Amino acid sequence: MASAVEVSEDFHPESLDKEIHNDAHDVYILCDYLPLFPKSKPLFKVTVTTGYMSWEPTTKEKRGSIKAKRHSLKGKRSSSKQSINDDEEYMKMRESILRRGGLFISLDDIVGCDCMKGMESGDCSAYLTVYAYPRRKKIGSRRTVRKRETLTLMFNSCDTYDGNLKEAKKWKKVIVCLLKKIRISDLQDLSNITLPTQKQMFVLINPFGGQGKALQLFQQRVVPILAEACITYEMTITEYAGHAKDMMLSFNIKAWYGILIVSGDGLIHEVINGLMERADWEEAIKTPIGVLPGGSGNALCCAISYQTGEPYLDNHLLHASFTIAKHSLIPMDLIAIDTFQGCRLYSFLSCCWGLMADVDIESEKYRHLGNARFTVGAVVRIMNLRRYRGRISFLPLEDYMPPSERCLQRSQSVVHTVTASGDSGITRSQSTVEPVDAQCLSSNLDGTTPSSDENTFQDVQENSARINGLEKVELNGNDGLNANGSNIEKITDDVIHATGSCVPTPLLVPLDKPVPSDWVTIEGEFVNVAAIYLSHLAKDMIAVSGSKLNDGAIYLNLAQGAISRLKLIQIFTAMQEGKHASSGEAEIIKVKAFRFEPQEKDGIMTCDGERIPYGPIQGQVLHSLVNIMSLKQSAAPQQ
């Protein structure tokens, strides 16, 4: 990091050309900053370089006039440390500028700048306002949060407004280039630099997301930040469940920079599945996707903030909007999910069966509580605990060591077979396992009607019928419906349409075939079965604190049937801070692929928080398929 350039007070910007010549990576600007005393001498030396902007008093005499400011800086010094990089030289520079009574702001905290005209008649000055969101200590808390700050430079060396505006525009361009990491080797070259034309964002808003305030929040609190960052957009409000997915099927990927989703995880699921169903899915799924918290859970948005060290417990919308304004593209894994009805879904968050799925769907009736609906739902469900019998198979990502306390039977290299005659049985290479329950659906999905498996095949039929039947039951009971009471429609919609692109999934064999021999199978009774791929399930539910967007891993959360209510409450409590870890009765296993085969007739299964037909499903990781708008990932998540 180069040091700031010392220049005299009568400095003229062009004179810097010579000085920056030997240091082609950094640009320095010096201009008048006269917000308090128009038409007086410059108070500050303003420096802009690749890492920061700073304001310093130019003369000793003038220092008294900014005494108050220097005082307030003391508090800011330590609190803003987290938002700037750790480069030693950079820190030294910052400290020295602050010591001299200056202001310092990291370019990482600046979203944009704009030229303006003075309000007063006769003022021929041009103003350049810089919009920044540095982190400041939250009053009464040890946490830091971003606060909007504007810094205004006045240009008044010319007698005409046009002359001053020309100068202001020039420095605006310099700042924009630095923000966009466009190299400027010489200020004379500035006119030769063409800034990339910015394509618009396609903004999708679910008016029923969360507590139904997504549109209002977007207009009041997001639009101003997008404007400061010069991000243009066109807004579309979804009209029905499934609308976003329909739009994605014919979305013109060439016409837009990216898709900005203002909703919860349900709309993100729709967008991803719409893009993946297209014939050109490989290109379409690379369309940058940004998310703003407009739902109840907002798991992806929380996970992004968590990984980048951005606050999300306080004013998440502001921090997520800042992320969009400053974003880089970070790849995210998707999970290809095959359902027993032959549907292919693409999941970015979770596939759940048991407790978590029950809570997600059953807590819909507490939607008015916002994010708290999950806590209330969890307490209600734990008090009325259900257990589900089934078989879980997975391909471990790392060496898998089952906990010795486990009561369940488990076998490495267990193969379930369905013979040509349709007899269901088990062959195993190592440990002893009881025969598979004859009602296991997955062994019979090829449609054969063997004598011993007749029930099983009927189960498949019944399962489909149950979905239709459920429609009435749930509508009558007003249970498990989404914002417009369309949950069942959503299931039906997915069942009918979710075929689409055939992305290769080499780890998966058809659901009616036994899992490959290098998979592990566990059979028994479970309270919770969840394949999770993000750190968060909701704002205060950190299911897997170590999960990254693109770590190629699925985190299988299994709670066996013997688990106590107390233990479950302890787990849910620990999840609020991400301190939940593997224990004997509740394991977290890192896998590449999984299969769930329920043996109970009734239950709830969810994919990304949306209900899917109840029956066998399987999934595998598709590494780094999606481009997500995020900040650069920080070394350690903070909150």
Ligand SMILES: Nc1ncnc2c1ncn2[C@@H]1O[C@H](COP(=O)(O)OP(=O)(O)OP(=O)(O)O)[C@@H](O)[C@H]1O
């Ligand atoms: N205009 C609409 N009318 C009714 N339903 C809609 C509309 N637009 C979207 N939906 C559906 O609303 C459901 C819920 O939306 P979303 O998931 O975005 O919010 P949420 O459930 O509050 O948040 P989260 O999933 O984070 O908890 C989705 O299944 C989506 O398909």
